[in-house]
Amino acid sequence: MASSGVPHGGAYESGPGGNERGSEDFVRYYQAQRIVPDDEWEAFYGRLLTDLNTTFRIVSGTLHTDFLRSFVEDCRRDALESLTSDPELAKEVQFTTIEWYPDHLAYDVAIPRPVLRKSPALKQFHEFLVKQSEAGTIFRQEAVSMVPPLLLDVRSGHTVLDMCAAPGSKTAQLIEALSKPPEGSADSNSSNREPDGCVVANDGESRRAHMLIHHLRHLSSPNLIVTTHSAQFFPHLFDASTGERLFFDRILCDVPCTGDGTLRKAPSLWNRWHLHMGLGLHKLQLQILRRGLKLLKTGGRLVYSTCSFNPIENEAVVNAVLDEAGEALEVVDCSDELTELARRPGLTTWQVLWKDTWYSTFDETQGRVRRKVKPSMFPPPPPQEPHASHRHTQLRRCLRFFPHLSNTGGFFVCLLEKRAAMPWDSFPDQAATSSTTEDAVGEGQGEGEGGEGVTIDTEENENENDDGGAVEGDEEREGEREGEASTSEAQPAAKDSWRSQEDFMSLKQLVQQLSSADGRPCGLWDRIGMPFGLPADGDLLDALFVRTPPSDAPKKVWYASSRVGQLLQRIGKSPYKIISVGCPAFERVSTGGPYRMLQHAARWLLPRIQHPSIAAAAAEDDVAKGTQQVVRVGREELGLLLAKGEAGKMPRVSMKDESLPEGLRGRLESLTREAPFLAVARGPDDGGGEAAAMSIVLPGWCGRQNVELMLDDNTRYALHALIHKHTSKTQSQVE
Ligand SMILES: C[S@@+](CC[C@H](N)C(=O)[O-])C[C@H]1O[C@@H](n2cnc3c(N)ncnc32)[C@H](O)[C@@H]1O
Structure with missing residues (x-):
């Protein structure tokens, strides 16, 4: 057994909010597991005790993408130039592109508070980031947590399941991937095309599933379905008329875990870390992965990932399904993927610790220990034993990311390909049984203590670790669930206990x-x-x-x-x-009156409109007063409209407003009174790229005297910045 104690250079440190960092048990446990080579331990543990940089990515395939990328680049240059007179200060600032993230859309930023106070350029940039993240044009996300969706290789036309999706940062990446034009397609302007495909984002906790909807609302995706099932019982899909089973092309299994890979971001977890954490979640993780593989089509790919270092939650789970599935399952070799991101191979040996005793094989355990320690927690036999060497090769293909390698958090990722039906995949060809398991288990047993309230500007909202509380008492709950799970698949459909859930037609x-x-x-x-x-x-x-x-x-x-x-x-x-x-x-805005179109769908609905007013709007200003539902506005005119009205409310302008350019006033007067309308503006031309050809489509309401654009404040801000390309100008005008 490895020695314990905090190593040299890894003293306890106090993090933000006074959290003590470091744990002797952590050191004892992971040194014994040899998760990193002995000569890397100090570097690993030392880095784990430090704060994590802020990382964010720009949402791809939107009007804002090109603009934001060039804007961030300008800010970076300006800010770094502003610090050249103070090289000491400059040394403390990090502001780089994440090299391995596609299209240079992700950044790694560390700006100490004192520097922020001294550099107005950086302060302004910081405020800009907060606002843009509220508007959903950027996502603050741990760098390594961006990896699983990238490896999944989601393409246009795919049907994708995200089994444990909240708060939704990876779901957003999956949705964005659907928008990429199919390979070989001549259509490079993906933003104008309605993406083809479907992402089913599921979370076991309905409150968190609603939080995901809130987080992803700015993506305005017509491709998203959100469900709330315990992932291990996610129902099978059936064609209602033929009974044929339907499968997913891609599945993300980003399972609830103890989350010690996020200790840099969430140092309060040090206080809760304990030696048996991983044991409590192993069975649930395995159940979720098994279910995922069942729902996956043959030839399809699944990513299993955790933000934990623990082999019991990682390789042990993968090893168990490889053992059960044999040739039907393969770990995909990702050595050619994201090569700039340093990683280590998956482990092939580890031990199981229970009450101060380490076990190398299940046979060593006895009696009550077996209530906690399960055969699936152990590594494969040594490679010289029959059939074991193949499993070792497979496990080594898993990817482990460590803080000291690329200055990130910790993450485990395994890309699996389903070659044939899973041996545990025997399933009655009847839709009737598809929901039974969970119905029998009932509601209120979702794992995880859930997240915080619905706000968007802090990293904590994206804390993939907040399900770590599942460890507490989950053994009992799993016991119940397992008992029911084992019988219920064979049972006839239970009564509709889910009826109270919202449903759609x-x-x-x-x-x-x-x-x-x-x-x-x-x-x-x-x-x-x-x-x-x-x-x-x-x-x-x-x-x-x-x-x-x-x-x-x-x-x-x-x-x-x-x-x-x-x-x-x-x-x-x-x-x-x-x-x-x-x-x-x-x-619906009033009883009996017309419905209001919402901004989210306006972009997708515009091409379907067959209204004479579209043709009229495309023509010049010569249209009859009070007859139109669509108004064309120039980019700068839109900027003017966005700045009108009170801060914090929807942009509002009187048609009599003399400051409006003549042409615009005339066109606004052409709108039908007391009716909804759409304002259509061309995307920003000078951003270049695909956004240049896109239209901004905004719904509005034309009253007797005033015209209102139906926009929330954050979208108003983000659009205004998009048009004016300058934060201070934007803020002073909008606020
Ligand atoms: C690691 S987080 C997922 C993070 C997410 N993939 C992202 O990138 O934003 C795990 C999620 O699993 C959910 N969860 C916990 N137990 C679950 C279960 N049995 N079935 C489905 N979801 C579950 C938690 O509510 C939590 O939101």
Whole structure:
């Protein structure tokens, strides 16, 4: 057994908020597990006791992408230049692109507070980042946590499952990956095209699943479905009419874990760290991975990842499925991927510790120990034993990221490819059983103590570690669950205990139901689509969704991509606990009046509008007063509109406002009064790249005298910055 004690150079340090850093047990445990070579231990542990830099990535494929990249580059240059007179200060600042992240969209920044106070350029940049992260144009995310979605190789057209998705930073990457044009496609302008594919983001805790919806709302993705199931019981998908089983092309299994890889970011975890942490979650992690592999199509890929150093949560889980699956499963060799990011291979040997005794094989355990220590926790036999050498090779293909290698947090990633059906995949070809397990288990047993409230500007919101609390008492809960899980797959469908969950139906179904009730066509579409000149065709009605139970005046309507629509149609009245579909599209504002179109879906709905006013808007200013629903505005005109009205409210301008340019006033006067409209502006030309060709589409409301743009404050800020390309100008004008 390895020696214990804090090594030289790794004294206890006090972190922000006075958290003590370091733990003798941690040192004892991980030195014995040899997670890093002996001669690297000091570097590893020393770095683990230090703060983590801020890392963020710019959301790809949006109007803002090119602008933000060039803006951040300008800021970086200005800020570093402003420090040249003070080389000592400059030495303390780090501001670099993360080399291995595609398209130079991710950054690594460390600016000590005293430097921030002394450099107005950096202070301004810091404020800009906070605002942009509120507007959802950038995500603050640990660098190594960006790896799993990158390795998953999600492509346009894929159906993807993110099994443990909240708070959603990796889900966002999966959605962005769908927007990339298919390989070999001539269409390089991905932003104008509605992405093809579907991401099902699931989290076992419904509160956290709702938090994910909040975090990802600015992506306005029509490709997203959010569900809330315990991942280990995620229902199988069936075609409702044929009974055929449906599978996912890609699955992300970023499981709940003890999270000691995040100790630099969340030093308070040092106080909770203890020797048996990993044991409590192993079984759940294995159950989730097994379920994921079952839901994956043959030939499909799955990433299993944790932010833990513990082999019991990492290689042991992978080893167990490799052992069970044999040739049907392979760990993909990723040595050619993200090569600038230093990593170490997966472990092939480790031990299991229970109450001060280390066990190398399950056979060494006896009696009560076996209640805690399971066979699946142990490493494969030595490579010289029959069939073991292959497993060793496979495990070495796992990727381990350590703080001292690239100044990051810790992470474990394993990319698996399913070659054939899993041996545990025998499944009755009937949809009837698909939801039974969880129904039997019931609600309220989600792992993890959950996260904080719904705010977006702090790293803590993205804390992948806040499920670490699952360790407390989870053995009992797992016991219950396992007992039920083992019997329930064979049971007939349980009663609809999920009925209380929100569910969705297509607008087409709703319109049909409402129309057939009294034999007359229902007038709902007259209030939703007609005011915008949207055709009442089946395609569009199939892409719009409302919550059940059916109502003749639904409060909200969502818009989803055709792939999402098709999937929901195929699975029919399903056992899935769906809490969100696509992005918000329309909202009822008054009883009987027209619905308001929401900004999220405006971009996707505009191409479907067949209104004469679009043609009129494209022509010059010569249109009749009070007749139009679409108004064309120039980029600078849009900048003017965004700055009008009170700070913190929606931009609002009087049509009589003399400061408006003549042409713009004329065009605003062409809008139909007391009706919704869309303002369409070209994207920023000087940002270059794909954004130049994109349109900004903003919904608005035209009253008797005033015109309002329906934008929340953060979007207003982000757009204003986008147009004016300068933060201080933006802030002083908007605020
Ligand atoms: C490591 S975090 C996921 C981080 C996320 N992938 C991201 O990148 O933002 C694990 C998540 O799993 C959820 N969780 C815990 N137990 C679960 C279960 N049995 N099934 C599904 N989700 C679960 C937690 O609520 C937590 O949000």
